[in-house]
Amino acid sequence: MNSSNTFGAYKLFFATLANDSRLTILGIIRKEPKNLSEICKITGFEQSMVSHNMKLLEYHGMVFVEKKGKFKYYSLNKNTIKPLLDLIDQHTNKYCCKILEGKR
Template identity: 45%
Template sequence: MKCHSYTDFFSNLANESNIKIIESLKTGPKNVTKISNETEIEQSATSHRLKKLVNCNVLNVERKGKERIYSLNKETITPILKLVDEHVHKKCKTCWIKEKEN
């Protein structure tokens, strides 16, 4: 259930839904409903994904009334994403990592 390996961690970044959620949370902490709406991942699926992301310390949760507020774990995922993004921009001109389409 906990995140034990190198591969366990990376599998979170190898999943489209998870990336969407992470992207969504870059603009700030949000509750499940809002995440679900923004990402267009249905509620139940969103909860399942969120659980995994928390288990791997990618996200934090805190309760606020009947809601649960999820946020990026700045100590872990943010620096890694930053490093990877930098690398993508600096080193990969003919890039095999496509920029996220917006």
């Protein structure tokens, strides 16, 4: 990860969200916090993969963590991620009709 240029923060931000697994996970903890094992069970994702990904999401402030004993509960950062997704929904509806109609 290159963070040495002007847009480094943006780049890291977007890169963190440009991943299906992480987006799926964000979708799951959108309603209520879940711990790592729960996320694995729900998604079918492998444990260490989820762990790696949660670290990234946490590092970039997209999720918050609360440790309860041996469990770690993750919750969505609703302050920015929620409005962000809304904004993109808008954009997608207006400008990206082509997107998702098929492969490029």
